[in-house]
Amino acid sequence: MNKKSLSERDICTKFITPALEKAGWDKQLQILEEVSFTDGKIHVRGKLTTRGSKKRADYILYYKPNIPIAIIEAKDNNHSVRAGIQQGLDYAKILDIPCVFSSNGDGFFFHDRTAEGKNIESEIGLEDFPTPDQLWERYKKYKGIETPEAEKIAAQEYFFDGTNRKPRYYQQIAVNRSVEAIAKGQNRVLLVMATGTGKTYTAFQIIHRLWKSGAKKRILFLADRNALIDQTKRGDFKHFKDKMTVVKKRQIDKSFEVYLALYQGLSGSDEKANAYKQFSKDFFDLIVIDECHRGSTKEDSNWREILTYFSNATHIGLTATPKETEEASNSEYFGDPIYTYSLRQGINDGFLAPYRVIRVALNVDAEGWRPEQGKTDKDGNEVEDRMYNKKDYDRSLVIDERTDTVARKVTEFLKGYDRFAKTIIFCVDIDHAERMRSALARHNADLVAENYKYVMQITGDNEEGKRELDNFINPEEKYPVIATTSELMTTGVDAQTCKVIVLDAIINSMTKFKQIVGRGTRINEEYGKQYFTILDFRNATDNFADPKFDGEPIRIKPVTEGTNLGGIIDEEEANTDPITDDDTGEEIIIEIPKVRQPDPSGTPPTSDPKSKVYVNGVDVSILIERELHFDQHGKPITSSLKDHTKQIIKGQFASLDDFLNKWNNTERKEAIVAELEDQGVMVDALLEAVDKQVDLFDLICHVAYDQPPLTRKERANNVKKRDYFTKYGEQARQVLETLLEKYADEGIENIETLEVLQVKPLSDFGSTVEIVNGIFGSRKKYMEAIKELETELYRIA
Structure with missing residues (x-):
């Protein structure tokens, strides 16, 4: 052999x-x-x-x-x-x-x-x-597994339900590292996994292995929203069956092994309401805290007391957005993350949906607005004479025309994209969400007439809207299509088919920004959801440029001897104030907890509508609209698109000759497209910028090597002028001429596959077999003819 x-x-x-x-x-x-x-x-x-x-x-x-x-x-x-x-x-x-x-x-x-x-x-x-x-x-x-006991726990197999579902590689790592750490005696574990990557399924596999191995016998899964508990019980945890219960106040049954509970269901403002104290301090030996960046940051809060009470148990924190501020630190409580799987990793692996960002600048946002002399509000009161900007709008000053312009732009976008694309619009507060719903209803009167639920306000104070939340996130339900919200939908909403996120609020909190972006990152190919679009009216997407957006959390909370603040903070408890780092001079956003418990209904604090000034008759228009582009590392491109592309291409091909050699020797040009896209070249954005009917070959030669670009039609006509087809028989010549026309219309990728022969007008010549074997003599001879056609197309003088 x-x-x-x-x-x-x-x-x-x-x-x-x-x-x-x-x-x-x-x-x-x-x-x-x-x-x-x-x-x-x-x-x-x-x-x-x-x-x-x-x-x-x-x-x-x-x-x-x-x-x-x-x-x-x-x-x-x-x-x-x-x-x-x-x-x-x-x-x-x-x-x-x-x-x-x-x-x-x-x-x-x-x-x-x-x-x-x-x-x-x-x-x-x-x-x-x-x-x-x-x-x-x-x-x-x-x-570092050194004892027989640790080996027994580490070797326990994961739960398999007989279907094709098994942990993805990153879930497997997260589960293994957690189980192995706990087997070695570690009692505080932090997992950081991007929204949409299956944290609950990961938690289920960790719990199941520890439970099955006998390492942990009674487990508490702790969350702070009913939706999270309900999703968990009906979803990944359903396999615990009769071993599992949901804890209700004053309904404590201690015969179960897995308990799901809300903080609010275990604690209250008076001692009698603290249901958790009906359990002994050692009752639970494992507590999993979902969304652990939320909740009980203050040492003296009722919610924090629950974790302190069960401090002898092993605690596992799950979050997509670890909190690291001067007041709260996840890593101080749990230690550094045992595993991190970021949004960028998820997108690069194809498990999370990529995003497009379209920035829309309104004149009153970019230039500010100053009332003319004697300008009165809608109640007839004179408006204070000062310069107003986007930080004021909808918080202290409401301009009717601004709300209407945003609603009109969102409607225009959906009409050009998909009017039934699930869309979440994040507003400043409930009052803003209410007015935005009305404006959208006016601009979509035809669809609202068919079903008033086409656009719904889904906020903590609106019972009708809250009842529609499940329908919004259910892929099988058509309505609601557009949801206007402020805080309620930032977390705990598994919106698999959300295709559009609209940002019309200032977002200074990186944690909140990550959570909002996370509403769009799930993929559902069955319903055509593979990417999502962010429409940004307030420059909130500046956060993408912050190193903290997709980097490792850096602990900035000063460590005070004898304290342990736990690092669990509810986003709705926080406001934001800028401070300056003494060493670098850079601004740091810290978040200062207010002394209050979050409302279990999910209702956020809002600015009082009565305290706002409402005006109309203001000229509001769109100044500029542009799409942001991101490199292969997920960072915004600050140089021109052409310069950025030139740098990437020259990193791959040092000279024009290097590129031509690669192009001519590659069987399928589509492979070069894929390779360059993996490196961060945005082919479609470049084609739009060049604004000519060119293909990738001319695009690269023009952008990277300053060659004058030829359109596809010009290249096709050059081939015709050279009488290259005379060597072929009549039918073969007609097939090649038709392929040449197809190239001129659609590009090189479409003539490289045999499937093109099944499409009119090529299918008029016969079946694929009849064309390849009958007209050209064999598959080999057909492929040689295609290769020669490509050589003629890309001949450079």
Whole structure:
């Protein structure tokens, strides 16, 4: 057998898999081949979306179904035995796997992340691959699992319900790290996972493994909103069945093992209302605190007392937005996050929806508004003569025309996009949300006439609106379509099909901004939700440029001896004041808790409508509207789009010749498009900027190498002038001329696949088989003709 002639897959089948089985690995239970562990980033092209490539490991070896302990990258025999090691190490870092192997069928190259010094890498023969128990020992060393008791807990398998659902790679890491930390005696654990990444499912798997292993016998899941408890009970926790109960005040049944509770259901303002004290201090040995950035920040608050009372239990905090201010610190209470999975990671992996940002600047926002002499409000009182700006609007001053202009712009956007796209409009307060609903109803009178629930005010004080919240987030319910809100929908709303988020409020709190953006990050492909759009009227998306938006939380709360403030704060308890860092001079937003308990109904504090000044007759217009662009790291692009693109392309192709060589030698030009998009090139935005019917080839040559761009029609006409088709028979010539026309209309990607032959007018020549084999003689000859056509198209003088 000539190994050099074998494909990579043949090498796996004939050499690598047999070596693993010989070493004692179970092919059915422990060896997974060609494992895709991401979904592929979603790229947005206008209204169309495409998926990028998935990250795929050739082999992942599992000790138990939930414990990956080794990764193998395979290459064909024309590569060296170590050729795949760097890719394997990259994947191993992402997947938290200690043992990495590369193989070309001759043997294995082993990188041991648990080893020290010169023993970190070695080459071993095919017959010497380690056994499952040998690699399990290395895994335990990597994780610091040293006792039989800790090993028993760590090896407990996750819950499997018989469906195809199992933890995604990041959920698996979060579960494993939490269980392993608790097995080693850690009693405070913090998990930071972006909204939409399945924190509750992750919590369920942690609880189930600790419960099944006997490490934790009575568990409390603590939240501060009924919606969170209801979603949890009906959803991921339903598998606990009769072992689970929801705690109600004065209805304490201690015969259950898993308890779901609201802070409000356990505590009150007087001692008799403190239902949690009906449990002994040691009743629970595990407490999971959902949305742990919210709730009981003050040491003397009733809510905080619950955690203090059950302080002997292990506490796990879950949040998408850890709180780190001068008054509150999640990390001080829980320690540093044991695992962080960010919004950017989720988008890059294809598990979360990417976003477009459209900034709309109104004249009164950008320039401010000063009342003319003698200007009176709607009650006839003279308006104070001063300059008003967007911080005043809808808080102390209401301009009717401004509300109307925002509503008109949102309506215009939806008419050009999808009038039934679920939309949340975040307003300054309840009064603003009420007025915005009315303005939107006027501008959408046709659809409101069909169903008045087309636009609804969903705020804490509006019972009708609150009753519609479940319908808004239910993908199967058509109405409501547009929700106007202030605070109620910032958290705890699993809006899978929300496609548009409108920001018409100043948002100084990074925590609140992250929570609001999180309303749009879920993907639901069944209902056509793959990305979402943010319409920003108040420059709230400036927060995207802040390093804190998607970075590790930095503790800034000063540590005072003998204190432990817990780091759990309700966003609705906070106001914001700017202070200056003494070292850097930069402004820091700190959030100062007010002395009050959050209203369990979700009703936020509002400015009193009676204290506002209401005016009309003001000229309000849109000054500018532009789309913000973000690089591959999720940061706003500050240089021009062309300069940014030029930098990326020249990083890939140093010269025009390098690019031409790559272009001409790539079978499918679509692969180059995908590669550049992965690097952060926004092809569609560039095409719009160039404003010509050019394809990617001319776009790159023009932007990066200053070549004059030719339109697709110009390139097609140049081919026709060269009489290139005369070498072909009549029918073949007609097919190629038709493909050339298709290129001129749609671009190169559409003529590279055989599927194009099934589309009119090409299908008029016959079936795909008839065209390829009958007209051109064979598939090989057809593909050669297409390749030659591309060469003629991209010939450079």
